[in-house]
Amino acid sequence: MNKTANQMLIIFGASGDLTARKLIPAIYNLYKGNHLPENFVVLGASRSAMTDGEFRRKVVQESAYLKDVISTEDADFVSKFSDKIFYEDLGSDYDTDYDLLGKRIGDLNSKYHTSNQYIFYLSTPPSLYEAIAKNLHNQGLTNETEGWKRIIVEKPFGYSLKTAKDLNTGLQKYFKEKQIYRIDHYLGKETVQNLLVTRFANSIFEPLWNRNYIHHIEITNAETVGVEKRGGYYDKSGALRDMFQSHLLQIVSLIVMEPPINSSAEEIRNEKVKALKSLRIMTDEKTLFDHTIKGQYVASEIDGEKVKGYREEEGVDPNSKTETFAAIKFFVDNWRWKDIPFYVRTAKRMPTKVTEVVIHFKTPHHQVFKEQDINNKDNKLIIRIQPDEGILLKFGVKVPGQGFQVERANLDFYYSSLSDSNIMQAYERLLLDAMQGDATLYARADEVEAAWAFVDPILNYWENGKDVNTYGYSAGVWGPTNSDDLIEGDYTWRNPGPHLVDDSGFCVIC
Ligand SMILES: NC(=O)C1=CN([C@@H]2O[C@H](COP(=O)(O)OP(=O)(O)OC[C@H]3O[C@@H](n4cnc5c(N)ncnc54)[C@H](OP(=O)(O)O)[C@@H]3O)[C@@H](O)[C@H]2O)C=CC1
Numbered sequence: 001m002n003k004t005a006n007q008m009l010i011i012f013g014a015s016g017d018l019t020a021r022k023l024i025p026a027i028y029n030l031y032k033g034n035h036l037p038e039n040f041v042v043l044g045a046s047r048s049a050m051t052d053g054e055f056r057r058k059v060v061q062e063s064a065y066l067k068d069v070i071s072t073e074d075a076d077f078v079s080k081f082s083d084k085i086f087y088e089d090l091g092s093d094y095d096t097d098y099d100l101l102g103k104r105i106g107d108l109n110s111k112y113h114t115s116n117q118y119i120f121y122l123s124t125p126p127s128l129y130e131a132i133a134k135n136l137h138n139q140g141l142t143n144e145t146e147g148w149k150r151i152i153v154e155k156p157f158g159y160s161l162k163t164a165k166d167l168n169t170g171l172q173k174y175f176k177e178k179q180i181y182r183i184d185h186y187l188g189k190e191t192v193q194n195l196l197v198t199r200f201a202n203s204i205f206e207p208l209w210n211r212n213y214i215h216h217i218e219i220t221n222a223e224t225v226g227v228e229k230r231g232g233y234y235d236k237s238g239a240l241r242d243m244f245q246s247h248l249l250q251i252v253s254l255i256v257m258e259p260p261i262n263s264s265a266e267e268i269r270n271e272k273v274k275a276l277k278s279l280r281i282m283t284d285e286k287t288l289f290d291h292t293i294k295g296q297y298v299a300s301e302i303d304g305e306k307v308k309g310y311r312e313e314e315g316v317d318p319n320s321k322t323e324t325f326a327a328i329k330f331f332v333d334n335w336r337w338k339d340i341p342f343y344v345r346t347a348k349r350m351p352t353k354v355t356e357v358v359i360h361f362k363t364p365h366h367q368v369f370k371e372q373d374i375n376n377k378d379n380k381l382i383i384r385i386q387p388d389e390g391i392l393l394k395f396g397v398k399v400p401g402q403g404f405q406v407e408r409a410n411l412d413f414y415y416s417s418l419s420d421s422n423i424m425q426a427y428e429r430l431l432l433d434a435m436q437g438d439a440t441l442y443a444r445a446d447e448v449e450a451a452w453a454f455v456d457p458i459l460n461y462w463e464n465g466k467d468v469n470t471y472g473y474s475a476g477v478w479g480p481t482n483s484d485d486l487i488e489g490d491y492t493w494r495n496p497g498p499h500l501v502d503d504s505g506f507c508v509i510c
């Protein structure tokens with residue numbers, strides 16, 4: 001394991017939700033797991049007026065996200081952790097001079113020996129990224145003559161291809177690309193990283209991982225929750241920008257990519273960029289009409305409880321056409337994947353929370369056993385990203401008795417069965433990587449732009465095209481009924497339950 005050097009983490013937008021809900025709990029767990037260096041401090045910065053003590057109380061002692069954890073800890077231990085946290089009020093906006101902030105960073109650096117090594121974490125609206133970068137630069141805080149400097153930026157990284165390019169250009173005026181870490185918390189999930197290992201550390205899958213053996217690929221990302229308190233943000237974003245452009249295209253790139261020559265950040269990211277660039281961009285309205293479906297949840301009852309429709313949510317325009325369901329069919333124009341359809345859907349207010357990838361293999365080219373029905377014909381490899389993380393291979397076995405009746409059996413692996421199943425949460429893993437200077441699990445500028453290049457025409461069509469429908473679906477079902485029509489042939493979406501293997505699943509033949 002790499003050693004983590006002395007450093008300071010400076011969080012902008014520190015008064016916000018992400019800092020309290022994800023960042024400070026992640027840092028706490030890293031501290032507890034002994035992953036932080038001896039000389040390490042966190043400095044929160046935002047416009048809200050707070051003292052160090054008030055900020056510590058907000059994000060540690062009184063934090064709803066740490067309360068349960070710290071209640072079981074020794075008070076001294078918690079207090080030692082709190083002592084590493086500081087706060088600086090930025091004044092009325094993020095684009096004034098940073099003299100006071102610069103001085104505070106300098107003072108903390110001298111007192112706590114953080115070796116002029118700084119990570120700036122931008123947990124603010126993206127419209128502030130360039131101004132923050134410029135002001136840091138003006139303070140000499142981007143200069144690496146003494147100690148490295150890194151900047152982590154949160155999603156959404158852009159609103160379109162153009163805005164993503166503008167953001168890249170804006171940041172690159174003040175930071176070199178190697179200093180910029182674009183976070184995508186799905187890349188911090190063990191099971192997403194395991195896509196690389198499953199493919200490239202085994203010789204049994206890769207020979208089959210192509211158009212000769214794979215019939216189609218299906219990815220489902222479903223959440224039971226609605227937009228919760230983020231209606232204002234979500235209504236301007238929608239499922240395609242919120243989940244598909246970032247997290248799901250990251251997963252797609254790991255499935256599509258060619259083997260990298262080694263596991264370095266640059267080699268892996270080079271292959272991911274090539275993969276994203278090979279997605280066939282849909283330009284004509286007919287293809288966009290046939291291959292994309294958008295939907296929106298309407299009021300319904302789930303388990304006897306009334307659930308609001310999307311348009312009734314706080315912060316949402318009552319006439320909104322923003323999608324809470326998106327399903328896209330697309331092709332990949334390269335040697336490996338020619339003509340193999342990919343189906344990806346993401347949605348809120350689904351029956352269960354699940355993210356999984358299903359690789360559907362082709363049926364044997366000659367049918368020896370005629371009794372096999374369509375659902376039992378194809379071998380499937382199901383890679384469960386969350387929850388009940390694991391992998392399931394479905395294959396045909398003979399039903400005992402006369403004749404050759406074929407049924408499906410399961411070969412399964414669960415992460416929970418590993419002896420060291422203490423899986424680091426995504427933000428912990430990603431923060432630790434950035435602290436150690438490993439950008440493998442962060443998106444590079446060209447990667448983000450390639451993803452936007454694919455998504456932009458769909459968004460343009462959905463926003464301005466002819467005959468675009470936003471189909472309603474009741475909260476608690478698997479989206480608009482016509483979303484099954486997207487899938488070619490006799491196939492439908494696999495609508496999974498909360499567990500990798502469903503109720504009938506643990507028997508050998510099922
Ligand atoms: N919360 C989450 O689960 C996730 C968040 N993100 C991203 O992380 C970033 C931060 O998110 P989150 O903490 O939820 O956001 P919040 O709105 O809760 O916090 C952002 C902070 O930024 C400061 N701020 C400055 N200008 C503005 C402005 N115009 N509008 C709102 N806040 C402003 C505010 O602090 P002050 O007024 O004190 O300066 C605020 O506390 C965003 O880019 C978001 O998209 C990404 C994934 C998940």
Ligand SMILES: O=C1O[C@H](COP(=O)(O)O)[C@@H](O)[C@H](O)[C@H]1O
Nearest residue numbers: 155185186223242243247355386
């Ligand atoms: O980035 C986001 O992700 C969450 C889903 O994350 P998960 O780790 O719980 O799968 C989603 O709810 C949110 O809308 C989106 O902004």
